[in-house]
Amino acid sequence: MTDIQTRSIGGNAGRNRSHNRRVVLDFVRANEPSGRAEIARSCGLSTQAVSNICEQLVQDSLLQEDGFRTGARGKPVMRYRFDGERAFSIGLELRPDALITAVLTMSGDRIYSNRTKLGNASPGFVVPLVKSQIEVALDAIGRDRSHLLGVGIVMPLSFGLLENSSAGQAELPGWENVNARETFEAALGCPVTIENDATAAAISERVSGVARGFESFCFVYFGTGLGLGVISDGHAQRGAYGNAGEIGHIITQTGGLACACGNYGCLEKYASRMSVRDHLEKSGISALTGFALAGLLKERNAPLDEWLNSAAVNLSQAIGILENLFDPEAVILGGAMPDTVLDELIDRLQLPVGSVANRPDRNVARVLRGSSGRMTAAIGGAAMVIHKIVTPAPTVYQ
Amino acid sequence: MTDIQTRSIGGNAGRNRSHNRRVVLDFVRANEPSGRAEIARSCGLSTQAVSNICEQLVQDSLLQEDGFRTGARGKPVMRYRFDGERAFSIGLELRPDALITAVLTMSGDRIYSNRTKLGNASPGFVVPLVKSQIEVALDAIGRDRSHLLGVGIVMPLSFGLLENSSAGQAELPGWENVNARETFEAALGCPVTIENDATAAAISERVSGVARGFESFCFVYFGTGLGLGVISDGHAQRGAYGNAGEIGHIITQTGGLACACGNYGCLEKYASRMSVRDHLEKSGISALTGFALAGLLKERNAPLDEWLNSAAVNLSQAIGILENLFDPEAVILGGAMPDTVLDELIDRLQLPVGSVANRPDRNVARVLRGSSGRMTAAIGGAAMVIHKIVTPAPTVYQ
DNA sequence: ATACTTAATTCAAGTTACTTGAGTAATTCG
């Protein structure tokens, strides 16, 4: 269940102001430190308007002054930085077997994290647990609760799909007909944002990772399967029914390995945690943890090497598809896979030459490594809250 | 060169006004007839603001009064309707060999079209020709010029790509370093919108075709190659550099036919005007026109039948990818291919079962046929103008 | 019929937040 899309509403001076605050915040966050004149030029506002907005944002401790910059001609620029130290947000990842909690300051620094095993992921059990975990986190960080900006919850979601469809398997039992946002908001008494892991990770990357300053990019998320988060003009793409980004089941090998979804040659059969586990098990190796995988990579394990090659071939193809369809600033790889493995994968990619991403004027690599590890999704949950506060609506030109 | 949107800009009274006009128009179009008080409640504006906006919209002949409604208590409601008959827009498609002109009323009815052969597509030659073709069209329809809402121009575009990249080939000579919008706006003295054929066709479908009422869908456009237009939450997706939608070069046959882009098995080698032409030529058949193709289909031509089967296989796979990545309300096939051929193609598709589009609650087919024919792109150009006037930016809630 | 209730609309004033243009300040460049 999702929240049905609402139609756009009209603007007035007040709504305009809050839009402009977001525009300015978003710009400063991506381009800090920056001066008012520069902000004004970039945001299409007068310097006077920006001056007023900045003054207010400083008062609200969302921006801070960062001293004068000299060296260029003209009057020295008073530069502003995003002030991310006082306010904070809480992110939780809900998996069938675990609940992970993370707290992030507005600037994206993790100041708390925790992992709790879960025997039961049903709403009746999880909702009170989330509530108590938030209390535990608040106690642990010892911060004023009034500075909590909101809660972001990451959980496997799929909306209205058939039993045997590609995405349906990971769904949490008991949540099929529950509006998760409303349920959590009622229980927690503060704004809640719900998202899937890949989108949350993508947002996290834009809030405080390698995608800072990007407006359009793709994030390929290694979870149990393989997910895709797409940010376009600063906003997450969810599709008509909320199921966008099902990259694991695009076919990269015509007539390849049989997949549970009914097709052959799905990307997920070649590039995912499941696939590396399956491949290693054929050689009698059981590597369930990221730590174990990183170890195997270090000792140049042959089966892992085979997997890496095949994963790289298939990922290259999928990345080519993403580049051609979305024309992103970059494709980011991250999630539940060790950094070293991701780096090795990226190293082995053979990206198509004939892609719209193969531009002569690139200034970032076509593929970047994002943040990874067990906490990625929970951190993403907290990042979603920040994103929501900072990111303005896309502009429609007259 | 186009204007690629990088980030949202701030609002002011004027920008706010034009947003509100769009919000009101969009609402009335979807809920006509409706009164000002109702509009105000739905759009989150005061009745006074709505009154002023409506007055202006009537003046601009975008709304019309539709008499009073009585029967309920209180003062009778003056109801408004969308006025689709008086205002109009002009669309042009610029190809290397032809310039096509079409005029659409706001309600999407074509009231004029024309095709002129082109020996020279350079700016110096084309810009004055466009200007004069518009004059010819205005004379032909005999309408008040003040009701011309804008001009939409469809032309092959690719931004900042390498020579050998997949999309670069179709580019018009002489336009590489020209800002087409600015050039045309300066010459024509009215707002100009520039877009590629696939996106224009997609927008056209939403304004007055099978995608009316859709917020998110994909349009696969048969042009010389194969293009993709993506509408997401009502807005066209263009990617970070404006090159999104390069669907012709996604690989649907691992190790398949060699493509000019350097890869093997690109979709365009199996499903495009080029590919059907190449395939038929192998059997000594030359079918350059849509009419000829439709004829071959009617007489159950064997080589065409072969092509249809192979095109359907590869398109099915590509559509599966679109569904999984974008989760659209539907995928639409259209463009320079006869309706009968498109219908036959759709008939032969074998869509993946394991796709997020395979929902039990679907109320439209997964694949629809859009408008097709020579005029499709020019009509799309005119539709872009309408779309721009009517569709507001999505609202970001606080 | 008459008075009351309801709801849409308008009028006029008030408010917000932006823009504009003149003026000031601080620095580099020649």
Place this chain on the structure above:
DNA sequence: CGAATTACTCAAGTAACTTGAATTAAGTAT
């Protein structure tokens, strides 16, 4: 050192919205 350059501020001006009272035209109850 003066000229040029750039950032910023002040004060006035403006567009477009909101507010609250007044007006209008029904329907409804007496």
